[in-house]
Amino acid sequence: xxxxxxxxxxxxxSPGAKRPPLKKSDATRQRILDAAAHVxxxxxxxxxxxxxxxxxAKTQTGSIYYYFASxxxxxxxxxxxxxERTAAFVNGHIAALPADASVEQRxxxxxxxxxxxxxxxxxYASAHMRIFDQTPKKVREHFLRVLDEHAEVWxxxxxxxxxxxxxxxxxxxxxxxxxxxxxxxWSIEWYKPGKLSVDDIAHQAxxxxxxxxxxxx
Amino acid sequence: xxxxxxxxxxxxxSPGAKRPPLKKSDATRQRILDAAAHVxxxxxxxxxxxxxxxxxAKTQTGSIYYYFASxxxxxxxxxxxxxERTAAFVNGHIAALPADASVEQRxxxxxxxxxxxxxxxxxYASAHMRIFDQTPKKVREHFLRVLDEHAEVWxxxxxxxxxxxxxxxxxxxxxxxxxxxxxxxWSIEWYKPGKLSVDDIAHQAxxxxxxxxxxxx
DNA sequence: GTCTATAGATAGATAGAC
DNA sequence: GTCTATCTATCTATAGAC
Numbered sequence: 278x279x280x281x282x283x284x285x286x287x288x289x290x291s292p293g294a295k296r297p298p299l300k301k302s303d304a305t306r307q308r309i310l311d312a313a314a315h316v317x318x319x320x321x322x323x324x325x326x327x328x329x330x331x332x333x334a335k336t337q338t339g340s341i342y343y344y345f346a347s348x349x350x351x352x353x354x355x356x357x358x359x360x361e362r363t364a365a366f367v368n369g370h371i372a373a374l375p376a377d378a379s380v381e382q383r384x385x386x387x388x389x390x391x392x393x394x395x396x397x398x399x400x401y402a403s404a405h406m407r408i409f410d411q412t413p414k415k416v417r418e419h420f421l422r423v424l425d426e427h428a429e430v431w432x433x434x435x436x437x438x439x440x441x442x443x444x445x446x447x448x449x450x451x452x453x454x455x456x457x458x459x460x461x462x463w464s465i466e467w468y469k470p471g472k473l474s475v476d477d478i479a480h481q482a483x484x485x486x487x488x489x490x491x492x493x494x
Numbered sequence: 495x496x497x498x499x500x501x502x503x504x505x506x507x508s509p510g511a512k513r514p515p516l517k518k519s520d521a522t523r524q525r526i527l528d529a530a531a532h533v534x535x536x537x538x539x540x541x542x543x544x545x546x547x548x549x550x551a552k553t554q555t556g557s558i559y560y561y562f563a564s565x566x567x568x569x570x571x572x573x574x575x576x577x578e579r580t581a582a583f584v585n586g587h588i589a590a591l592p593a594d595a596s597v598e599q600r601x602x603x604x605x606x607x608x609x610x611x612x613x614x615x616x617x618y619a620s621a622h623m624r625i626f627d628q629t630p631k632k633v634r635e636h637f638l639r640v641l642d643e644h645a646e647v648w649x650x651x652x653x654x655x656x657x658x659x660x661x662x663x664x665x666x667x668x669x670x671x672x673x674x675x676x677x678x679x680w681s682i683e684w685y686k687p688g689k690l691s692v693d694d695i696a697h698q699a700x701x702x703x704x705x706x707x708x709x710x711x
Numbered sequence: 712g713t714c715t716a717t718a719g720a721t722a723g724a725t726a727g728a729c
Numbered sequence: 730g731t732c733t734a735t736c737t738a739t740c741t742a743t744a745g746a747c
Contacts, residue, residue, distance in 0.1 A: 323540025463676025489706030
């Protein structure tokens with residue numbers, strides 16, 4: 278179990294000096310993971326059967342065990358990838374800004390990035406939001422730590438904003454960060470593509486977060 | 495199944511003109527429900543075994559079926575009670591205000607009420623937050639409708655605020671409502687009693703919602 | 712009304728052929 | 730590497746004694 282969680286990501290060994298040859302077995306493993314992310318997202322962890330995953334991955338239930346030691350090892354890997362992608366996405370949105378962007382602009386970019394990955398159908402990220410707290414305790418505790426590491430981006434963004442004097446003094450930065458993340462993460466529970474785009478939602482959330490719904494005096 | 499969901503709450507028949515006599519069987523039923531709420535809250539729906547519930551209710555797994563037709567009937571009843579209590583709590587907080595309270599004050603009261611029931615350990619309400627989307631599809635769909643009815647309080651509060659001119663024109667009321675509820679509901683994922691009280695959190699959330707984190711110009 | 716015993720079904724995991 | 734067959738455990742739900 279612990280192995281599952283603490284083992285580093287398979288260190289893509291390049292068996293020459295060339296690009297990874299994309300072996301057949303890697304492709305199958307990938308299909309299983311993609312299928313798992315999809316099934317977890319759709320049915321939740323509890324109702325996701327290995328047979329559902331196998332079917333979608335066009336393989337057999339038994340075959341899965343050639344790649345993964347257990348059902349739990351599959352979720353763990355799905356969650357690991359989800360975290361990796363989410364962090365990369367948020368960081369990417371921030372990095373895409375011009376070097377002289379204000380801290381408000383960077384917060385806005387981070388919010389857009391987070392909504393984008395949560396709502397735009399990345400199977401792994403949406404599976405993560407959906408199943409995280411259905412997951413076995415050990416797995417959950419492990420990824421709570423990972424999540425906390427990734428929260429560092431937000432923490433430093435907020436600290437910087439306060440230092441720059443753009444955040445009012447009577448709010449607690451940790452609470453604000455957690456409320457903001459909650460508001461974004463929960464959106465998967467209600468958002469249905471339609472009238473409003475993901476960017477619209479992100480924009481509305483940015484207004485709410487930075488300025489509130491109240492009319493300025 | 496449908497019976498489970500559409501049946502009205504057991505219509506406390508008073509077999510005289512007196513107060514309900516609190517039969518023994520009612521007490522047992524109540525113990526089972528309380529136990530179920532606790533176990534659901536603690537382990538999630540998927541991992542909650544009828545044997546866990548029976549043990550905590552000091553009865554036997556088989557005995558549960560004297561009171562409930564199925565495992566599903568138990569969750570349905572737990573969710574029904576949770577919704578009832580949450581609505582009553584939020585409405586109660588609003589009603590406790592003086593008659594001439596402003597709409598901002600009523601929104602603040604509603605926020606305090608919602609945080610209070612979610613974070614202050616009401617077993618039913620916290621079970622609801624924790625297990626809702628692990629629940630069988632039919633149950634979930636039914637309570638989504640119930641939830642939507644209860645959202646009416648928030649809708650009218652927001653509509654009133656806009657009519658009173660205290661909400662800025664460039665925000666979508668539905669999106670605001672959903673973001674606010676998400677921010678509150680997700681808080682159960684991170685809140686641990688400690689430095690900050692539930693009221694502190696609610697106060698911070700109210701500032702965030704009405705005024706935003708940004709410093710006023 | 713509450714208990715014990717057990718039926719019946721399901722699903723994760725393993726073994727072994729190919 | 731992938732398949733089929735099966736073991737084993739678990740859990741909901743029912744039957745029937747008391």
